[in-house]
Amino acid sequence: MRGAARGASRHWRDPRPTALIVAAILAILTLFVLVYPAIYVFIGSFRPGGGLLSATTTFTFRNYVHIFQAGFGRFIVNSLVICVAATVASTALSVMTAYAFSRFNFRFKRTLFMGILFGQVFPWIVLINPLFVVFATMHLINSYIGMILTYTAFTIPFSVYMLVGYLVTVPKSLDEAAIIDGASRWQVIWLIICPVMLPGLVATATYAFLLCWTEYLFALAFLTQTDLKTLPLGLYQFFGEDNVDWGAVMAASVVTTLPVFLLFLPIQSRISPGRIAGAVK
Amino acid sequence: MRDRLFITTMLLPTVVLLLLFYGYPIFDNLRISFTDLSLLGMRRGGNWVGLANYRELFHSGGFGHILFNTFVWLTATSVILRLLMGLGIALLLHTSALKQLRLAALARFALLIPWATPPIVAVVIWRFLLERNGAVNGALEALGIIDHPIAFLADMRTVWPSIVAIMLWNTVPLIALSLLSSLQTVPDEYYEAAELDGATNWQMFRFVTLPFLMPAILVLGLMSVFWSFNNFVYVWLATGAGPGTYTNVLATEVYLKAFVDFKLGYSSAIGMVMALIMGAFGIVYLRLVARQQLEETL
Numbered sequence A: 001m002r003g004a005a006r007g008a009s010r011h012w013r014d015p016r017p018t019a020l021i022v023a024a025i026l027a028i029l030t031l032f033v034l035v036y037p038a039i040y041v042f043i044g045s046f047r048p049g050g051g052l053l054s055a056t057t058t059f060t061f062r063n064y065v066h067i068f069q070a071g072f073g074r075f076i077v078n079s080l081v082i083c084v085a086a087t088v089a090s091t092a093l094s095v096m097t098a099y100a101f102s103r104f105n106f107r108f109k110r111t112l113f114m115g116i117l118f119g120q121v122f123p124w125i126v127l128i129n130p131l132f133v134v135f136a137t138m139h140l141i142n143s144y145i146g147m148i149l150t151y152t153a154f155t156i157p158f159s160v161y162m163l164v165g166y167l168v169t170v171p172k173s174l175d176e177a178a179i180i181d182g183a184s185r186w187q188v189i190w191l192i193i194c195p196v197m198l199p200g201l202v203a204t205a206t207y208a209f210l211l212c213w214t215e216y217l218f219a220l221a222f223l224t225q226t227d228l229k230t231l232p233l234g235l236y237q238f239f240g241e242d243n244v245d246w247g248a249v250m251a252a253s254v255v256t257t258l259p260v261f262l263l264f265l266p267i268q269s270r271i272s273p274g275r276i277a278g279a280v281k
Numbered sequence B: 001m002r003d004r005l006f007i008t009t010m011l012l013p014t015v016v017l018l019l020l021f022y023g024y025p026i027f028d029n030l031r032i033s034f035t036d037l038s039l040l041g042m043r044r045g046g047n048w049v050g051l052a053n054y055r056e057l058f059h060s061g062g063f064g065h066i067l068f069n070t071f072v073w074l075t076a077t078s079v080i081l082r083l084l085m086g087l088g089i090a091l092l093l094h095t096s097a098l099k100q101l102r103l104a105a106l107a108r109f110a111l112l113i114p115w116a117t118p119p120i121v122a123v124v125i126w127r128f129l130l131e132r133n134g135a136v137n138g139a140l141e142a143l144g145i146i147d148h149p150i151a152f153l154a155d156m157r158t159v160w161p162s163i164v165a166i167m168l169w170n171t172v173p174l175i176a177l178s179l180l181s182s183l184q185t186v187p188d189e190y191y192e193a194a195e196l197d198g199a200t201n202w203q204m205f206r207f208v209t210l211p212f213l214m215p216a217i218l219v220l221g222l223m224s225v226f227w228s229f230n231n232f233v234y235v236w237l238a239t240g241a242g243p244g245t246y247t248n249v250l251a252t253e254v255y256l257k258a259f260v261d262f263k264l265g266y267s268s269a270i271g272m273v274m275a276l277i278m279g280a281f282g283i284v285y286l287r288l289v290a291r292q293q294l295e296e297t298l
Helices: A001-010 A017-044 A062-069 A070-101 A109-121 A123-137 A143-168 A172-180 A184-195 A198-213 A215-223 A233-236 A246-267 A273-279 B002-031 B052-059 B061-096 B097-100 B104-116 B119-129 B135-142 B159-184 B189-194 B199-227 B233-241 B248-262 B264-297
Strands: none
Touching: A001 A215, A001 B189, A017 A246, A017 B061, A017 B097, A017 B104, A017 B159, A062 A070, A062 B159, A070 A109, A070 A143, A070 A184, A070 A198, A070 A233, A070 A246, A070 B002, A070 B119, A109 A143, A109 B199, A109 B264, A123 A143, A123 A215, A123 B002, A123 B119, A123 B264, A143 A198, A143 A215, A143 B002, A172 A184, A172 A233, A172 B104, A184 A198, A198 A246, A198 B159, A215 A273, A233 A246, A233 B097, A233 B119, A246 B104, A246 B119, B002 B264, B052 B264, B061 B097, B061 B159, B061 B199, B061 B248, B097 B104, B104 B159, B119 B135, B119 B233, B159 B199, B159 B233, B189 B199, B199 B264, B233 B248
């Protein structure tokens, strides 16, 4: 009898009041630590000096005006050009590769796929020196082309993996029907398959874009000329040697992050965390 | 035959690009590590010095400290805490209490905010909060825990815990969400059966929940190891490997030696050490994760 009562009160679907309170407190603490820092910085971007020195509640757009006067717009343009081009190239190549992997059997298929997957865990920093030497001789330092090629190569492993996952769910009978109707394989890929897996394609491309948008290491090594720098480098330019212009840093952070949030939130459910784990660097 | 030509055309551009950006550089890095190539004299090229760079590396006093930082702080501490906190949050979000309070959905959304925040911005946020006159010092002073503000990222006693805290804030949500989705696959009947047998909460966790989560924990832990060990941005942007070189790790040392000291040869030798260590982990990765990914997708 006692056991049954205890069992019932302890049932995991029917918590005791104390458990409820403990859970609530823990949850609110966790929520606070997770969310507050981001909100604090968002608000700080509208305060003079980031709100660090003054406790005033003055609302101002001056930080934003200031960063654009300091040339932040240029960094946005650079990032957009490089990231959009790299995303288009990497997604197109990945669609082709993923299609071959999902539709055909060929020699070394498994080995090749494993090799591409391995790219997801490669220590990028080790590639910096040799790539720098090659880029220097080919005039690819401080060049859009160099950065676009780099970012294309470094988003492909993730994109191929994602797209193969989507493509195997598209029935092969679709391809065969189109081919009987006289379409070429090439047409099948772009006119039949891509529209069918459009949500997956968009999610993959978006994530590849976000990886480029926030990439710091390659940009740091390969872009030294101010007018070619990308957004992440521009953001850290506001950290001076001695003092930090917090107002500008906050505003630049918001400008960097807002597109990330807007693009990431709609696709996050499509990109399962387990998959992301392989792509996050 | 036509198929074969088609497959080749589809694969060739990707394979060539990946060979150029992963395959060739890793071998070239090995070659550079045997030379005294300098960033300032690249046109001239470097002279072959054999194993001199490696000898210098292993005899330099600072290398042990760098390895310690990389293994103990950057990797072990962050990975273990990340898994524990991720598991804790996942379990918390899975409790019926949270569902009853209608907090679970809100909390899930809250997890997305640090996850979606790019690492470069996460560091900015915490550098701001950890400033001398920032919010963290303000809160600690108001609570009476400290008398004087702490320079968290400049004080040797606090700098590593601070860097790890930044990493955790940014990355725990991903682990928590992954484990939460695994938790939701545990069939209710298992708990019901355990309860009939009189299992305590701890026993249910230990013998039902944990075995179910173990594969996910292993994979996430392994990915986490790669990701922390290779990471450059957190340490570099938070402290620039400082104060002095106190928080220097392998990744920042590769960059410092190449682009601050201009010693490309020496830097490449450090890179090779990194690649070798990761290669060992890579074998585990291939056996555990890549094979599983392969089975799942192909």
